[in-house]
Each structure stands twice: as C-alpha cells, then as structure tokens.
Amino acid sequence: MPEDELSRSSHGNPGKSLVNGIKTNPVPKSSLFVPIGPPVYVDLAYIPNHCSGKNTDPEFFKRVRASYYVVSGNDAANGEPSRAVLDALLEGKSQWGENLQVTLIPTHDTEVTREWYQQTHEKQQELNIMVLASSSTVVMQDESFPACKIEF
Secondary structure, eight states, X not given: OOHHHHHHHHHSBTTBOEETXXXXXXXXXXXXXSOSSXXXXXXXXXXXXXXXXXXXXXXXXXXXXXXXXXXXXOBGGGTBSOHHHHHHHHHHHTTXXXXXXXXXXXXXXXXXXXXXXXXXXXXXXXTTEEEOOOOEEEEETTEEEEEOOOOO
C-alpha cells in the first residue's frame, strides 16, 4: 500500500482503520479509557459517571491505583452507584500484588453501598480496603450535606 494511502487509512479515525481496503475491528472499549502501560498511582481518584458501570470495570482499578476512590451516585433507577463497579474495585485491587491501603469514600449513603459493604466486608479487610463513612456535616447558606475530611 502506498504511504499516502496508509496514512489516510490509519489516522483518519483512531477507533476504525482500513487495511488493504478492509475495515478492521475497532479498538476495544476498555483500551480507550485506560492507556496501555504500567499502573498509574494517584492519591485520589473520582469514579467516573456517578459510579455507573458504563465506564468503569476491573481493568480501571488494576491500572488506576489510588489511595482514595470517591464514589458518587444516588440514583438507584439509573444504576448509580453500580454494584458491578464496587465489585470491580475488589477484583482489580486483588490483582495489585501489593497490599496498599485503599479508602473508598461514598458521597451518599445508599442501599447499594450498604449491601455491598456488608456482603463483602471480609474481602475488603483481606484487600486492605476501608470504607469511610461521613462523620461531619457542612452547612452552607440554605443547605447542609455530609462531608469527609481527607488529608495528604
């Protein structure tokens, strides 16, 4: 294939490409969100999309290794927070090969997070995962809400 054709067929759309005029399979969904390479260590990670299972899987937790994960979501009708994402944290963390402390910070007290906590408590302890419940309330003008203080 001439160089100019190769350039047009492989760089026009990163998710799709042509090889000898035949469309190849698109890049797998998970590789679009987590780059290939060694794990990334961060202090704090916010679970994308209100802890929906649409964008976060065990591969995310294998690759993005945080001391603290913030889990939002308070909409059970839309699957937020997702039990599958919480389970993915356990599966991903079990692959780390090191027993670093991880703190999970839910922004809302939901039935999903309570059930997950109770049903997986032994596994959480084994993997050195602590779930931090809110113990403070912030009052601002006409509203108040639970809050957690995190120090680095």
